[in-house]
Amino acid sequence: MFRLQGEDDPECLYFQEIAEQGHYRGGPRGRTTRQGIYAFAASGRLLASINSLDPQRVAAMLESARKQWELLPTTQRGLTSATTSNATTSNATAVEGVDWRERMIGRQRWEWHCPKDGLVLETTSRDLPRVDGATPNQRPGAWNRDYAWFTNGEAESFLPAALELGAQQKLPQALAERLVRFHLVDNVRGQTQAFDPSDIVTATIETTVVRKTSTKVHLRLTGRTHAVGSREWRNHERPDEARPARERGMVCDILGYAVYDLDQRAFANFDAIAVGTRWGAALFNGRRDDTDPAPIGIALRLSKRHFVAPAFFQLYGWKGSQRPGAIPLEPDGDATQR
Amino acid sequence: MGRGIVPEQRTQRTVALAATLLVAVVPLLVVACASHQPPASPTRSRSDVAAGSNAASAAPAGIASEPQVAAHFNHANPAIVLSESTLVQLREYILPGAEDLAWETIPWRPSLWEAVVEGDRSDRPILLWAMNGHPLGCT
Numbered sequence: 001m002f003r004l005q006g007e008d009d010p011e012c013l014y015f016q017e018i019a020e021q022g023h024y025r026g027g028p029r030g031r032t033t034r035q036g037i038y039a040f041a042a043s044g045r046l047l048a049s050i051n052s053l054d055p056q057r058v059a060a061m062l063e064s065a066r067k068q069w070e071l072l073p074t075t076q077r078g079l080t081s082a083t084t085s086n087a088t089t090s091n092a093t094a095v096e097g098v099d100w101r102e103r104m105i106g107r108q109r110w111e112w113h114c115p116k117d118g119l120v121l122e123t124t125s126r127d128l129p130r131v132d133g134a135t136p137n138q139r140p141g142a143w144n145r146d147y148a149w150f151t152n153g154e155a156e157s158f159l160p161a162a163l164e165l166g167a168q169q170k171l172p173q174a175l176a177e178r179l180v181r182f183h184l185v186d187n188v189r190g191q192t193q194a195f196d197p198s199d200i201v202t203a204t205i206e207t208t209v210v211r212k213t214s215t216k217v218h219l220r221l222t223g224r225t226h227a228v229g230s231r232e233w234r235n236h237e238r239p240d241e242a243r244p245a246r247e248r249g250m251v252c253d254i255l256g257y258a259v260y261d262l263d264q265r266a267f268a269n270f271d272a273i274a275v276g277t278r279w280g281a282a283l284f285n286g287r288r289d290d291t292d293p294a295p296i297g298i299a300l301r302l303s304k305r306h307f308v309a310p311a312f313f314q315l316y317g318w319k320g321s322q323r324p325g326a327i328p329l330e331p332d333g334d335a336t337q338r
Numbered sequence: 339m340g341r342g343i344v345p346e347q348r349t350q351r352t353v354a355l356a357a358t359l360l361v362a363v364v365p366l367l368v369v370a371c372a373s374h375q376p377p378a379s380p381t382r383s384r385s386d387v388a389a390g391s392n393a394a395s396a397a398p399a400g401i402a403s404e405p406q407v408a409a410h411f412n413h414a415n416p417a418i419v420l421s422e423s424t425l426v427q428l429r430e431y432i433l434p435g436a437e438d439l440a441w442e443t444i445p446w447r448p449s450l451w452e453a454v455v456e457g458d459r460s461d462r463p464i465l466l467w468a469m470n471g472h473p474l475g476c477t
Contacts, residue, residue, distance in 0.1 A: 001468045001469055004450065004468060010451075011450055011451045015466075015468075018466075034468070035468060035469050036468060037465070037467050037468075039463055039465050039466075040463065040464055040466070041457075041463055042454050042455075042458035042463075042464065062465075065463065065465075069463045077461060077463075078458050078461070079454060079455070079457075079458035109449070124432055124433055126431070128415065128418055128431070128432075129417075129418070130415055131414060131415040143432075143434055145434075251413075253420045271429070273420070273428055273429050273432060275413075275418060275420040275428055277413050277414040279414075292414075293414040294414050294415075295414045295415040295418050297428055297431065297432040299429055299433050307448045307449075308448065
């Protein structure tokens with residue numbers, strides 16, 4: 001979303017033309033949010049839009065969009081270069097023999113850099129029961145999802161050098177800290193902030209070989225993490241708005257199991273959870289009135305979903321990931337070596 | 339981003355309605371924000387988890403359980419103990435249930451432009467769900 005509302009590649013400009021007809025129209029590009037639910041024709045004609053989590057309001061918007069679509073003449077529905085602005089089409093990279101429609105795919109698609117031969121984990125976060133049985137003051141059933149990526153080399157660093165029963169391996173510090181900074185965070189209620197490197201107090205993750213066959217290595221994962229941040233809140237949309245620095249933190253224990261397939265040189269299973277305590281709030285994570293220490297759980301499981309990049313992928317430090325236009329993206333060195 | 343509570347019943351009704359309406363559209367998802375209630379399930383009882391009651395071990399067959407992980411690390415709820423005996427139950431509590439994942443029954447496309455081209459070629463409107471964070475997760 002951040003890319004769509006602020007960048008200038010053809011896909012983004014196309015979206016911005018639609019958003020300018022919608023509920024948040026007006027304001028400088030990329031400086032005001034365009035979040036919401038939009039229904040539109042391929043021609044770029046908006047049918048209806050809303051930014052709401054109220055099911056009834058969303059349903060009404062969908063119904064309105066359906067009626068607008070039926071009223072829209074066929075000649076105004078389709079995608080043509082004439083109905084798409086010059087600003088948009090002129091940003092499409094010309095490729096001989098390729099239809100102009102196909103050329104307008106965005107230049108930045110982080111999922112293009114998914115390490116399909118590495119390790120892709122799906123993370124799920126949720127509040128755990130509180131000590132007195134009290135429920136959170138809002139959205140007690142909230143949960144959230146993100147993804148964690150590891151290159152093939154990084155994935156292999158979970159394995160001890162000697163694949164013998166009882167052999168142990170400490171995950172390279174750079175990888176353990178990456179998990180803590182970007183994936184053991186409080187995003188239960190929504191968008192959160194990553195921890196800074198200096199926020200890390202403890203980041204220890206270890207594996208132990210608990211079973212080995214001719215083709216599979218079974219690992220037990222344990223860990224302990226602790227991060228405390230007090231970075232000043234920043235909101236680029238309202239830079240003049242004062243936000244005092246507040247402490248926020250996470251402490252977690254980790255336990256789980258994984259199976260590595262020696263023939264495939266890939267994980268066949270990965271199933272771990274982090275359980276601990278969170279406190280404080282980030283700018284947008286919905287905790288402003290829920291800052292006292294409270295229990296939280298995060299599940300990390302193997303994922304086959306390769307089209308969603310980690311929320312903080314741009315901070316992974318992979319070469320080119322600040323603006324990943326080049327394909328393929330080569331990791332900027334192996335994090336296991338740092 | 340702060341979000342209001344979405345009662346489960348209303349959420350289900352809207353998902354059903356969206357699914358009905360979206361038969362004729364190309365749905366596209368840039369970001370999905372889930373805010374559903376965890377499904378009631380006897381296997382992931384809130385009180386059981388709070389009490390740290392026993393559940394089936396997550397250890398692979400044939401593997402002896404390791405000593406309990408030291409779990410009291412200034413936890414806000416000391417009753418929640420991460421151990422071999424609570425691992426499965428805690429995991430099931432955290433993971434989304436079928437009702438949490440009802441929105442996934444809609445065949446969202448993860449790329450805006452791919453959906454636009456598909457909508458153009460099939461003469462269907464496009465539904466875009468776009469939230470800050472990143473695609474398919476409200477982070």
